Structure formats: C-alpha cells, structure tokens
Amino acid sequence: MPFPWSRSALKFSDLLRPAEAGLYCPPGDFYIDPVTPVARAVITHGHGDHARSGHGTVLATAETLAIMATRYGADFAATQEAAPYGAPVMRDGVSVTLRPAGHILGSAQCALTWKGMSIVVSGDYKRRRDPTCRQFEQVACDVFVSEATFGLPVFRHPPDNEEVEKLLISLRQFPERTHLVGAYALGKAQRLIVLLREAGYGETIYVHGAMTNLNALYESFGVALGPLASGTSDSGDKLPGKIVIAPPSAIADRWARRFADPLPVFASGWMRVRARARQRGIELPLILSDHGDWEELTTTISGIRPQELWVTHGNEDALLRWAQLNGIEAKALKLVGYEDEEA
Amino acid sequence: MRAFAHLLDRLSFTPGRNAKLVLLTDYLAHVPDPERGWAMASLTGDLSLDAAKPAMIRKAVEARVDPQLFSLSYDFVGDLAETVALIWDPKPGANAEPQLPEVVDTLRAASRREVPQLLERWLDALDADGRWALLKLLSGGLRVGVSARLAKQALAQLGNVPLADIEDLWHGQTPPYEDLFAWLSGRGEKPSADAPARFRPVMLAQALDAPGDFSKLNAAEYAAEWKWDGIRVQAVNEGGEKRLYSRTGDDIGKSFPDVLEALNFEGVLDGELLVLQTGSIASFGDLQQRLNRKTTDAALMRKFPVGIRAYDLLLEGDQDLRRLPFTDRRQRLEAFIARLNNPRIDLSPLQSFESWEELTALRAHPPEGDAQKAEGLMLKRRDSIYEAGRPKGPWFKWKRDPHLVDAVLMYAQRGHGKRSGFYSDYTFGVWRDEKDGSRSLTPVGKAYFGFTDEELTRLDKFVRDNTVERFGPVRSVRADQDFGLVLEIAFEGLLRSARHKSGVAMRFPRVHRIRWDKPSREADELVTLEKILDKELAGRGPKPETPL
Numbered sequence: 001m002p003f004p005w006s007r008s009a010l011k012f013s014d015l016l017r018p019a020e021a022g023l024y025c026p027p028g029d030f031y032i033d034p035v036t037p038v039a040r041a042v043i044t045h046g047h048g049d050h051a052r053s054g055h056g057t058v059l060a061t062a063e064t065l066a067i068m069a070t071r072y073g074a075d076f077a078a079t080q081e082a083a084p085y086g087a088p089v090m091r092d093g094v095s096v097t098l099r100p101a102g103h104i105l106g107s108a109q110c111a112l113t114w115k116g117m118s119i120v121v122s123g124d125y126k127r128r129r130d131p132t133c134r135q136f137e138q139v140a141c142d143v144f145v146s147e148a149t150f151g152l153p154v155f156r157h158p159p160d161n162e163e164v165e166k167l168l169i170s171l172r173q174f175p176e177r178t179h180l181v182g183a184y185a186l187g188k189a190q191r192l193i194v195l196l197r198e199a200g201y202g203e204t205i206y207v208h209g210a211m212t213n214l215n216a217l218y219e220s221f222g223v224a225l226g227p228l229a230s231g232t233s234d235s236g237d238k239l240p241g242k243i244v245i246a247p248p249s250a251i252a253d254r255w256a257r258r259f260a261d262p263l264p265v266f267a268s269g270w271m272r273v274r275a276r277a278r279q280r281g282i283e284l285p286l287i288l289s290d291h292g293d294w295e296e297l298t299t300t301i302s303g304i305r306p307q308e309l310w311v312t313h314g315n316e317d318a319l320l321r322w323a324q325l326n327g328i329e330a331k332a333l334k335l336v337g338y339e340d341e342e343a
Numbered sequence: 344m345r346a347f348a349h350l351l352d353r354l355s356f357t358p359g360r361n362a363k364l365v366l367l368t369d370y371l372a373h374v375p376d377p378e379r380g381w382a383m384a385s386l387t388g389d390l391s392l393d394a395a396k397p398a399m400i401r402k403a404v405e406a407r408v409d410p411q412l413f414s415l416s417y418d419f420v421g422d423l424a425e426t427v428a429l430i431w432d433p434k435p436g437a438n439a440e441p442q443l444p445e446v447v448d449t450l451r452a453a454s455r456r457e458v459p460q461l462l463e464r465w466l467d468a469l470d471a472d473g474r475w476a477l478l479k480l481l482s483g484g485l486r487v488g489v490s491a492r493l494a495k496q497a498l499a500q501l502g503n504v505p506l507a508d509i510e511d512l513w514h515g516q517t518p519p520y521e522d523l524f525a526w527l528s529g530r531g532e533k534p535s536a537d538a539p540a541r542f543r544p545v546m547l548a549q550a551l552d553a554p555g556d557f558s559k560l561n562a563a564e565y566a567a568e569w570k571w572d573g574i575r576v577q578a579v580n581e582g583g584e585k586r587l588y589s590r591t592g593d594d595i596g597k598s599f600p601d602v603l604e605a606l607n608f609e610g611v612l613d614g615e616l617l618v619l620q621t622g623s624i625a626s627f628g629d630l631q632q633r634l635n636r637k638t639t640d641a642a643l644m645r646k647f648p649v650g651i652r653a654y655d656l657l658l659e660g661d662q663d664l665r666r667l668p669f670t671d672r673r674q675r676l677e678a679f680i681a682r683l684n685n686p687r688i689d690l691s692p693l694q695s696f697e698s699w700e701e702l703t704a705l706r707a708h709p710p711e712g713d714a715q716k717a718e719g720l721m722l723k724r725r726d727s728i729y730e731a732g733r734p735k736g737p738w739f740k741w742k743r744d745p746h747l748v749d750a751v752l753m754y755a756q757r758g759h760g761k762r763s764g765f766y767s768d769y770t771f772g773v774w775r776d777e778k779d780g781s782r783s784l785t786p787v788g789k790a791y792f793g794f795t796d797e798e799l800t801r802l803d804k805f806v807r808d809n810t811v812e813r814f815g816p817v818r819s820v821r822a823d824q825d826f827g828l829v830l831e832i833a834f835e836g837l838l839r840s841a842r843h844k845s846g847v848a849m850r851f852p853r854v855h856r857i858r859w860d861k862p863s864r865e866a867d868e869l870v871t872l873e874k875i876l877d878k879e880l881a882g883r884g885p886k887p888e889t890p891l
Contacts, residue, residue, distance in 0.1 A: 153408065154416045154429035158470065166349075173369050174362065180763075252757055252816070256764040263362075264763060272429065272471075273420055274355070279815055281759055283356050318415045325409060 012143050012308060015094070015112060016119050018333045023121060023145070023312075025112060028094035030059075032110050032121050035337035042096060044123025045107035046071070046186060049339045059083055059091075061098055063106025063221055067186065070213050085134065101125040102136030103290050104187030105218055111139050119143040120304075126289065127296040128160070131194045132187070132223045136300075144306040145333075148314030149291040149340055150269050153322075157269060157293040163286045164195045167243070167265060170284050175241040178259035179284070182248035182266040184341045185211045187290050189245050190218045192267055193225045195288075196243070206231030206239055208246035208255075252281060268342040269293070289342060298322060313338045344469060346374050347382050347443050348476035354487040358759045363489060367497035371524075378443045380519020383498070385480060387491040388593075389518050393483035394450050394458050400427055400478060403463055407432060424482065428475035433467045440473065441465050444519070446480070492591055502527030507731035510544035512536045513592065540584035542577060542592040543611060543657055543665070544731035548721060548738035556739065557699040564724055566669065567694045567702055569709075569717035570740055571652055572627050573617035574634075578651055578688075580606045581661075587616075598636055601644045602651065605687040610679070611658035612651065612688070613729075619650035619687065624713050650687035653680055654721075657729060665729035669737075672729065694720070706741065719743045745833040746875055747855060748773065749866045751784055752828040755806040757816045758791065765799055766806040766818065767791055769854070771830050775845070775869040784822055785845045785869060790832060793853035802828075802857065827863030831856040837876045847872050 016025050022034040030040035037054035044050055044060075046067030051060075053072035058065065062082040069076060081089070085108065088095045098108035103124040110121040120141040127136045150157075171179055183189040189211050196205065204227040207215060215225055231244040232255075240260035248266060256262050266282045269289025277285040292300065297319060301309055309323050309330035316332040323330035350370045357363050367386075371379050384390035404413060404427045413430065420426040441449075446465065453461060462481065466474050479485050495513060499506040504527070515538035516523050525531030575590040585606045587596040596603045602616070618625035618633070625647070632647050633639070656676040657665050664672050673693070680690045696702040702720065709715050719742035727737035750771035758767035768791040772784035794802065805828055809821040821827065833855035840848035847869075 152416050152419055153412050153432070154420055154426060156429070156471065158472075170353075173365050252763060254764050261761050262763050264759075274425055275421055277356060281757065281763070281816060283358070283362075283759070284353070285356065315415075315419070318412055321409070321411050321415070 010115060010117065012117060012119065015114050015117050016121070016143070016145075018335055022335065022337070023333075025091070025094060027114055028091035028096070028112070030091055030096075033123065033338075040091070041077075042110050043068070044101065044110055044121065045103055047104070047124070047341050049337060049341070050123065053077065057081060059089060059096065061085065061106040061108050064108070065106075066217055066221070067106060067214070070217050099137045099139050100134035102127060102130055102133060104130075105133045105190070105221060105223065107133060109137075109139060111141065117142055119145065121145040122147060122300075124149070124291055125296075125300075126292040127300065128157075130191055130290070131198065132191045132218060138300060138303050140304060141306055143308045143310060144301060144304050145310045145312060146297060146301065146319070147291065148297065148311045148316045148319045149342070150289065150293050151297060151311070151315040151317075151319040153294045153318065155269060155272055155293045156295055157272070157287055157289050160195055160288060161199065163267075163288050164192075164199045166284065167196070167286060168199060168201060170263065170265075171241060171243070174263055177241070177261045177263045178239045179241075179243050179265055180251045180256055180259060180262040181243060181245045181286070182251040182264070182268075182282075183245050183288075184268075184290075185247050186214050186341075188267055188288065188342070190215060190223060190225060191290070192245065192286075192288065193228070194223065197224075197226050201243075202226065203242070204229050206242055206244040208232060208244070208250055210247050210250075211245065270342055291342065301328065302326070314340070344440055344443050344446065344473050344476065346370065347378065348469075348472040350382065351476045351479065351485060351487050352472055354489055358488075360493065363493060364497055364500065367489070367494065368500045371497060371501045376521050376524055377519035380521060380524060381443050381447050383494055383520060384518035385485060386487075386489050386494045390447065391483055392447070392450055392481055394453075395462055395478070395481040397423055397482070399459055399462070400424065400482070403427075403459060403466070404430065424478040425475060427466075428471050428478055431466050431471075431474055433469075438464065438468050440468050440470075446477065450481075490591075491593075498523070498527060502529075505732075507544050508533075510542075510592065510731055514538050514541035540579045540581045540586045542579075542586070542588045542594075544592070545575065545577060545590045545613065546655075546729050546731060546738065547590075547733040548723075548740040549733060549735060551722065551739040551741040553699075553703070553741060560699075560722075562696065562699050562702070564726070565722045566673070566725055567696060567705075568654070568691050568721050568723070569694070569714055570719045570721045570742070571615040571617060571624065571691065571713075572716060572718045573615040573624070573630055573652075576614060576616045576651060577657075578602070578606055578612045578614065580608055580610065581658075582609075598633065598639060599649055600639060602649050602687060605650070605685060607685055608679070608683055609660045610656065612653050613655035613657055614651040614653040614688075615691070616649060617652055618647050619652070619689070620648065622686075622689065624652070624716060626716060648687070650689070652689055652691045654691050655729065668726045668728065669723050670725045706743065717743075742835070745835055745851075745855075746837075748787075748832050748834070748871060749829050749858060749861065750787060750832050751822045751863050751866045752805075752820055752830055753784055753786055753822050754817055754819050755802075756818075762799070765803045767799055767803070769802070769830065771832060772822070773845075773867045773869050773872065774864075782824065782864075784827075787843070787845045787847060787869070787872060788832065788834070788849040788852040790830070790852045790854050793833070793855060794857065798857055822863060824864045827866075829858035829861040829863055829866050830854050831858055837872060839876065845869060845872075847876055 021036045023032040031038045032042045033050040034041050039056040041055040042059045046064045051068050053076040055077045057079040058077040059081045065080050083089050083098050088097045094114045097111040101107040101109045101123050112119045118141040120139050124147050183192050206229050209232045238260035251264050264282050265284040267286040267288040270276045271285030271287045311332045312335050320330050353366050416430050417426045495509045499509045515536050522534040526533050577588040579586040585603050589595050618629040629647050706720050722739040724737045750773050753772045754770040755766035756768040770786050770789045772786040774782045775785045810818045811821050812819045832852050834849040834852040836850040838848045
C-alpha cells in the first residue's frame with residue numbers, strides 16, 4: 001500500500017461492499033453482477049443470475065454483451081460498453097480491469113484498484129483448460145472475492161477426457177438407446193460438444209431448441225461445434241445411438257419421450273455425489289463442471305495469498321475453515337440471488 | 344481395478360436388468376483373466392473379503408483430513424465409504440494402481456493387523472472411483488443390484504451357451520474360474536461339472552394362463568400336485584457329503600442343521616422346505632422364524648421343526664434320473680420316500696383329476712388340512728424330463744387368485760428407460776377412520792406395472808392435471824372424499840410391517856384395473872386389509888421378497 005498514512009482511514013469496504021442489489025463500489029458508483037436493475041453495472045459473465053436486463057450502463061466483455069443481447073434482446077441496457085481483457089477502464093477514479101475467469105465464453109474477473117488498494121471479484125471461475133473460453137488468469141490483490149460452489153474437499157473433478165470417454169463407451173455399449181445429456185444451455189453444452197469433437201466424435205449432435213441461438217453465438221466467436229441438428233424436430237426419428245443435448249430440466253420430462261429408450265446422462269459437478277445422480281434418475285453421471293473444484297479454489301487462494309478472502313456464494317463453511325487452517329483472514333458475504341446453474 | 348470400478352459405478356446407476364447384462368458382458372469380454380474371474384466372484388458372492396470395518400476406514404481418513412472439514416463433507420455426501428473415497432487426498436508419488444487380483448491375493452495372505460496399512464497404500468494409489476470400489480469390496484457386499492443369476496447369465500451370453508450349462512458347472516468351479524473362461528472364449532474344453540454334492544440347476548414352471556391354456560392342453564397328459572408355501576430346496580447326499588441348496592444354488596445348510604442331519608439317503612431330492620409338525624405343515628410365518636438367521640439354537644429348532652416335502656427325485660444313489668419322464672421319476676420317488684421312513688421327509692401327494700373343470704374346482708375349494716395352506720397347484724406333464732431353467736410347456740404353476748382391493752392413487756413418481764418422462768410408479772392408499780370421526784387415506788403400497796402403454800399415457804395425464812405438490816421426482820395427486828382416481832390393485836399376500844404407517848405391506852402388488860368410473864370415497868378401507876392379514880397369519884402366508 002503506497003499511502004501508509006491513509007491506512008487507518010481507508011478500509012477495503014470503502015472500495016467494495018455487499019449491498020442489497022449485489023456488490024457495490026461506492027467511489028466508482030457501480031455494482032458488480034447486480035440482481036436488480038441499477039444505473040451502472042459491471043457484468044462478469046452471461047449466466048442469467050449474474051447478467052440481468054434493465055441496467056443503465058453495462059460494462060462487460062464483448063462476448064458477454066453478445067450473450068446478453070441474445071438472451072434479452074439488443075436493448076437489454078441503455079448503454080453497453082465493451083472492455084477487452086486486460087485493458088483498464090476508469091470509473092470516477094476507480095480502475096476496472098476485466099481478466100479471464102475461464103468459466104464460460106466471455107467470462108471475466110473484475111479487478112478494481114483505487115488509492116493503492118486492489119480487490120479482485122472472481123465471478124464464477126475455473127482453472128482447468130476449456131476449449132471454449134480464455135484460460136483463467138491469477139491476479140495479485142489485497143482482497144480476493146471468491147465463489148465456493150464446490151467448496152468442499154470431496155469435490156475434485158476428474159479429468160474432462162475421462163468423463164467424455166464414459167459417454168463414448170456407453171454409446172458403444174448401448175447403440176439402440178438415445179443418450180440424452182442434460183447440460184446447462186450456456187457454456188456447458190458448447191464445452192461438452194467441443195470436448196466430444198476433440199475425443200474424435202464426428203457425428204451429428206442433436207440439440208434442444210433452447211440451445212440453438214447460443215450455439216450460433218459461440219460459433220460466431222470462433223468456437224467450432226461441428227455438425228449439429230435439432231433434437232426437437234418431429235421427424236419421427238427416435239435417434240437411437242445418438243447424442244441429444246438438452247437443458248437439465250428437459251431430460252426427465254415429456255420432451256424425453258420422443259427418443260429411443262433414452263439413457264439419461266447429466267453433465268455437472270454435482271454428479272460427483274452419487275445421491276445427487278440417483279435423485280434425478282441419472283444412469284450415466286458425467287462429472288463436468290464450469291466451476292473450480294476444491295483443488296482449484298484452494299490453489300488460487302494459496303497462490304494469491306490475499307490479505308482477506310471474501311466468499312460470495314456456495315459451500316462457504318468448508319472454505320472458511322480451510323482459510324483459517326492456512327492463516328488467511330476470510331469472511332462470508334452471504335450474497336443472495338445467485339443460483340447454481342449446474343444444479 | 345479401474346475397469347472393475349467403472350463396472351460397479353455403472354451398475355449402481357443402471358436400473359434395467361437388460362442394461363446391466365450388457366454392462367456385465369461387455370466387461371467380461373474386455374477384461375483379462377484373472378481380474379474378470381475375481382470380479383465375477385465378488386458379484387456372485389463367492390468372494391467375500393469382509394476385511395475393513397467402518398471404524399477402521401474412519402480412523403484412516405481422520406489421520407489425513409481435518410475433522411471439521413471431514414464432518415462438513417460427510418454431512419453433505421451422507422455415506423461414509425463415498426465420503427472417504429472422495430475426500431482422500433493421495434500422497435504424491437504413490438505406487439502404481441493395484442489390480443483387482445493383487446488386492447485379493449494380498450488380502451487373503453495378510454493378517455488383520457496388516458490391513459489398515461494396505462488400505463492406506465491402495466487408497467493412495469487409486470482414483471476416486473477406484474477408492475469407492477475398493478472400500479465396497481473390502482467392507483463386504485457390493486450392493487449394485489446384480490444377483491448371482493444375472494452374473495451367470497452374463498457368462499452364458501459371453502460364451503453363447505445356455506444358462507443351464509453355466510448353472511450345471513458352477514458348483515464345480517472356484518474363482519477366478521480360468522477354466523470356465525477358457526471354455527467360454529473357445530480356448531479350452533468344457534470344464535467338468537463333477538463336484539461332490541454339487542447343486543443341480545432346478546426346473547421351474549411357467550405361470551398358467553387359464554382358461555386360455557386349458558383349451559390347448561390335454562388334462563390326461565398332466566399330473567397335478569399342490570404348490571406348497573415354503574422354500575424350494577434341493578437336498579443332496581452324495582457319498583456322505585450332505586448339502587441343502589436354495590433354488591438359486593445358495594448353500595443354506597448352515598441355517599438348517601436339523602434338516603441336514605436328517606438326510607439319511609444317497610441321492611438328490613427336489614422339494615419344499617416347510618415347518619412340519621407331526622406330518623402337517625405350519626404357516627409360512629412359522630418358517631420365517633427360521634430364516635435369515637446366522638445361528639440356530641436348539642430351542643428354535645424344537646419349536647419350529649423343519650422338514651422337506653418331496654416333489655422329485657433327481658439322483659437315486661449315483662444314478663441320474665433327470666432324463667427319465669416324470670411318471671418314472673415319480674414312481675421311484677414314492678418308493679424312495681417310503682423306504683426312508685423319515686419323519687422329516689415326506690411326499691407331496693399327487694391330486695387325481697379327470698378334467699380341467701374338476702381341477703378348477705379343487706383349486707377353488709381345497710380340502711381341509713394342509714391343502715388350504717398351499718399357494719396353488721402345480722401341473723407337470725407326465726412325460727417331462729427334468730430340465731434346468733423354465734422351459735415352455737412341461738410344467739405350469741397355477742397360483743390361487745390374487746387378492747383384490749380398490750385403492751386411491753396418492754403419489755406418482757417418474758419412471759426410467761422407456762418410461763422416462765412418464766409418471767409410472769404409483770403409491771396408493773385406502774381409507775382409515777380417524778379418532779375424530781373423519782376418514783383419511785393411508786398409503787398401503789406402490790405399483791409400477793399392470794397397465795398398457797395407452798393406459799400409462801392416460802394415467803400420466805391424470806397425474807399432471809391433478810398434481811397438488813411436487814417433491815423432486817414425486818408428485819402428490821389430489822385424492823380426497825370427493826375426488827381421486829381408484830386403482831384396483833391385485834396382490835399375492837400381506838405382511839405386517841412396522842415400517843409402514845398403515846401397518847401392512849403388500850406382496851407383489853400390481854395395477855389390475857383402473858376404475859375411472861369409481862368415486863374415490865367408495866374405495867376400500869384399511870379394515871378390509873386387516874381382515875385379509877388375519878387370515879394370512881392363520882393360514883396361507885406370504886413369502887418374503889428374498890428367502891434367506
């Protein structure tokens with residue numbers, strides 16, 4: 001901190017604090033991922049609980065702005081400001097820099113610096129390679145604001161290729177059954193498709209109508225998805241032995257009836273826990289998450305070693321305990337309004 | 344270990360029998376000896392390691408993980424072995440993954456005191472799925488929904504041989520069954536079935552569809568006898584080696600030392616295990632006192648003396664009678680039993696009849712005595728040889744008519760596989776009088792078959808249109824005095840159950856008819872079931888789901 005004399009006067013909460021609409025930055029007068037409409041917002045990524053419509057000015061990556069326009073229409077905010085990764089934007093003396101978060105296409109961490117203090121709001125993040133988005137960058141800071149969706153030491157996601165292999169093996173074993181894969185429509189679905197392509201699966205992948213626009217958007221940003229077709233058409237083809245990707249809610253409902261003895265698959269970090277898979281009647285759980293596992297969360301925090309760790313949402317108790325054991329000051333912000341798109 | 348772990352993982356999530364068979368056969372085809380043999384043995388129950396108790400597993404993990412983090416995790420996951428498998432943080436530089444045969448060999452040679460160290464070493468070397476499989480294997484009982492019979496069926500499919508061949512051989516084989524696999528993959532001779540006092544696969548009957556079947560069958564060609572309500576057994580004495588097997592080939596002699604001792608013959612008998620008191624049989628409920636016990640004490644054996652009512656004779660001395668026609672076997676059986684003069688072994692008498700009408704009357708009105716406690720009748724073609732499995736035609740079972748009750752649909756749950764997306768599992772209830780004089784529905788059972796696809800579509804729509812509440816995959820459906828769907832439920836019997844609020848549990852319930860027309864308030868009352876139960880306890884009793 002370059003101004004030691006001001007230390008007693010300035011607190012981290014002067015730069016960022018939890019408020020009703022979300023995390024608020026008083027000197028810059030903006031919110032990060034607000035859950036209700038505000039005048040000025042910074043959006044970390046396009047998932048519905050973080051990116052809502054109706055704000056005045058929205059600062060985000062070009063990809064996130066495009067995702068919001070696809071979901072809410074081009075007029076989702078009065079003013080849109082695209083910020084490239086790594087380029088600081090000034091907001092009333094507060095410097096705002098978006099850094100890759102590795103969560104989904106366009107996802108960003110929001111790094112704030114002001115009067116010698118730095119706070120990084122990670123948004124949702126993961127560190128492992130994801131062929132559909134820029135890899136996570138670790139950014140030094142005084143306060144690291146982390147999610148804790150998989151903040152329990154039982155969550156160690158296995159390598160992606162092993163999970164994709166499970167699906168390919170099952171297709172060989174059950175060539176007469178439609179493999180109906182539940183995957184979140186934004187991010188997970190496209191990542192799974194690209195991972196399948198990387199594993200050598202060249203056949204047409206069938207997708208639920210809710211994903212068509214987002215798939216096109218990913219392709220427009222250079223993410224090649226290979227041959228896709230609608231899984232919703234009423235052609236009467238029951239698609240035996242094919243992969244059909246649909247939002248998780250669709251795979252166990254009426255929509256699933258059109259297929260050949262569907263084998264329910266679900267791609268989510270929660271599939272690590274057997275009871276979760278069983279409750280949903282999943283026959284083939286794929287442990288594939290866009291959130292960091294315990295290893296990724298603790299590696300990140302150890303690497304940064306912030307003066308303070310703030311935990312936004314998820315299973316914060318275990319992460320707080322871990323921080324205590326590792327001598328890192330930590331607190332839970334208990335923010336409300338953020339759901340978990342993998343559940 | 345990896346392939347075995349993946350097999351267990353998939354099996355545990357796969358409800359369908361055929362799908363399980365695909366997974367098993369695929370595993371056996373792709374995994375080399377001796378791993379596949381040990382895997383088979385663990386699934387059929389021929390291998391039971393039982394080496395690690397929960398306390399040992401707990402101790403191992405507590406040495407590694409902060410107790411608070413462990414307890415938060417255990418709360419979340421809810422299963423000890425699974426939590427340990429997931430939370431275990433392997434030490435870097437662990438050894439190569441152990442293979443299943445290595446685990447088995449090492450454990451068999453190890454002393455109790457060495458087990459904790461071995462466990463730790465293996466947990467370090469395996470991934471999460473491998474650790475889960477190892478912990479299941481070591482704590483005994485895989486519980487992935489595979490019966491020994493299903494596992495044998497996979498072997499039959501692997502080698503494209505009849506299941507009966509596998510069953511015939513099985514008791515002469517020891518894990519890891521390398522000779523058996525060599526034969527199944529065409530690399531070796533068929534292994535010998537000869538093993539002293541081995542199990543001979545039993546012959547089973549098809550269900551009779553009267554009167555449809557009667558129009559095609561000639562009454563003169565069939566013999567009839569009662570179908571006794573105990574446990575089908577095979578009693579063996581070959582050269583002094585005595586064995587008592589269940590119909591699936593499990594050795595159940597330990598539970599019945601009194602019967603085992605009484606096998607004063609040379610040969611193989613097929614019969615029904617029953618509680619026999621001075622020549623007449625007691626209810627199934629009495630027999631139940633002797634089932635599922637690890638030890639049997641003398642008092643219990645005196646109170647519930649068990650014996651065998653013989654149906655058939657497979658071997659007399661060392662002569663195999665199975666290729667002889669039923670009539671010839673029967674003659675020899677009658678002479679055999681008479682010679683034995685054994686109070687614990689009697690004969691299941693044949694019932695003479697001239698026509699199907701006469702037999703129908705007999706079934707509807709069994710005479711006083713044991714016959715009233717029978718489950719129904721057996722029909723055996725007089726020229727039938729003793730064939731393993733359930734051949735079509737020679738033998739029929741003709742059970743008594745099921746009980747019927749009108750119940751009201753209360754909850755529905757989504758099904759699996761071909762029924763995904765359909766609410767196809769139904770919980771139903773009957774009326775009960777409350778203390779305050781009102782009537783309420785109390786659940787008495789769950790049924791998920793007995794209806795056609797068209798009926799299912801209609802039932803599913805009814806559930807969706809009349810949902811009151813949702814709990815995960817379950818919906819509660821409107822059911823009260825003024826509105827509700829009445830299902831006519833057929834079931835085989837009732838058991839008293841402390842686990843169910845109603846106090847009764849049904850055996851083999853299915854939807855018999857859907858009463859779209861019947862007002863819900865006219866459905867049956869709990870009293871009706873209680874009356875059936877009282878009768879059951881007095882006479883013919885229900886069987887448990889899995890005897891022994």
